[in-house]
Amino acid sequence: MNIHEYQAKEILSTYGIPVPRNRVALTADQVERAAKMMGGHCVVKAQIYAGGRGKAGGVKLVHHPEQASDVAKELFGKRLVTKQTGPEGLKVRRILVEETVEIAREFYLSITLDRETSRYCLIASAEGGMDIEEVAQKSPDKIHVLTIDPFTGLRTYQARKIALALGLSGAVCEDCVELILNTYKCCLERDCSLIEINPLVVTRAGWLLAMDAKISFDDNAVYRHREYPDMMDYSQLDPLEITAGKYDLAYIKLTGNIGCMVNGAGLAMATLDVLKEFGGEPANFLDVGGGATREKVAEAFKIILQDSDVKAVFVNIFGGIMRCDVIAQGIIEAANEVHCPLPIVVRMDGSNVEDGKKLLLESGLNVQIGDNLGDGAQKIVAMLAKA
């Protein structure tokens, strides 16, 4: 689960991590007043669930409140397209107005999960403000990585090693040690899958400040934090993805016209792959869960049909233990409820598969049966071509 920069900074500051003075605004008028409060000189930052905002014109330095207001009017409601958003971009609904500071040095700092070691790791670099993947490619020697032992936790001397490696010394080095320890504390207590402070700066006056911050929460741990669901900005998500989430279905909107419903993530990915192989373009990824139930199948079917791009539906259920006749009933009920006229191909495997096929063929729907994965994909592509 992602949150906005201003929310990440709020959380970090509760852990004693210094952030620039700021105000979050929902209207151009609020932006103007916030800019006045900062003394006119300030940074106006669009809040979206994606990075790369600076290069896309989502972050602007302004010099007086009226200018801040003008920038805000331009940004509010605009779909900001960055290299992380995809071509459709993300709508700007909130703006962060932040004081400017004189920067002496910039660093990169993050804590995330390292899959290889199954541990959290801290990554730091003296190349702040840059894309860390770029730094990793161009100058890997400038990246410092520390794998954190879950039993001992992150120790002070380890944090100091990192701060020293960044070239810090004296009081600001000790400030950085504390900041690193607090970031790790925040990561654990708030169940973060990523905390990224980029850049972390030292100001001319010798203060550390988290100039930009990103936090992602571990989706599996959201249940432990009652406040998290309210922190979500639903305007940043696809409406169908939100509906799917309510039914515990993994749905991702794609650009094609064949709606897909599959049980299991791996098989769902493979189904998209095979559709493309036969010249089809999937409209979505949708995993109804390995043990697909009749209810989930019915909800999933309705979600797929809410997408107006969908011109045909491919259902691929390797039921195994689930009975295919039950799955078939779920499909038929949902299709009848929403009056689905579109061509449908159903490929099912599992117990009672013949009963399931019979039910579908006698349902009056525009449906064909796929004998296997390849046959099903070929049939739906052919039906779509004729339609």
Place this chain on the structure above:
Amino acid sequence: MSILINKDSKILVQGITGKSGLFHTQQCRAYGSQIVAGVTPGKGGIHIEGIPVFNTVAEAVQYTGATISMIFVPPPGAADAILESCEAGLELAVCITEGIPVRDMVIARAVQAQSKTLLVGPNCPGIITPGQCKLGIMPGYIHTPGKIGVVSRSGTLTYEAVKQLTDIGLGQSTCVGIGGDPIIGMKYIDVLKMFNEDPGTEAVFMIGEIGGGAEEEAAHWIKENMKKPVAAFIAGSTAPPGKRMGHAGAIITGGKGKAEDKIRTLQECGVTVSTSPTRMGEAMAAALKK
């Protein structure tokens, strides 16, 4: 022969009184697996389907001699269940549960790694040695005894692969679903090592997906060490970057974890890669002929 489990395996089920725990206990038993005990804290002393239920894993082990655990405990208590089975000194814990918080798994995995207990999963379909023992949620009927070892991060895609193998007459020695989470117990290499040593396994089919670098790691290990032919399929060639494709671990981030890179690395390391999920069985047959 087989790896990890066989007809003599004595299994206990953690979370046996839950809905899916009970359902799959029945399914596994119908397949012929020896389920000797159940564990549900607070329900010790009862019998369910004739299986004695205990409050703790240690008790279940003491009274029944179980050496393997199958875990269906819901996410908030699942890491605890793994830790308990490690402390009880089991040989193997197979965690089916999906949705365990990462922070819990970091601890559970670290403790487990120092114990004598092997961990498969979490978020996995389990293990099956066809004709002998089913320890998980996979449909038994698609499997057939034979000499192909199968290892996979996926559930239903593994069923698809197994069915294709069975359809062309290639039976399986053991199929291991290692799980779709970022933190898992046994990884590809751990399972490949066992298949390499198992006289009952002639070749291996490996199923991977986007995200992380486990397939690449495995590819390099195969090149250096594997004495048996390996074929593979990687799901997600058409997946968009930055989107989590169902599994917590299936995401392309920062240009890493792409299917094309995994496929190329596997091919460079001598693995026969099926480019389509419709030809997984054929790829295995081709690798056997090499």
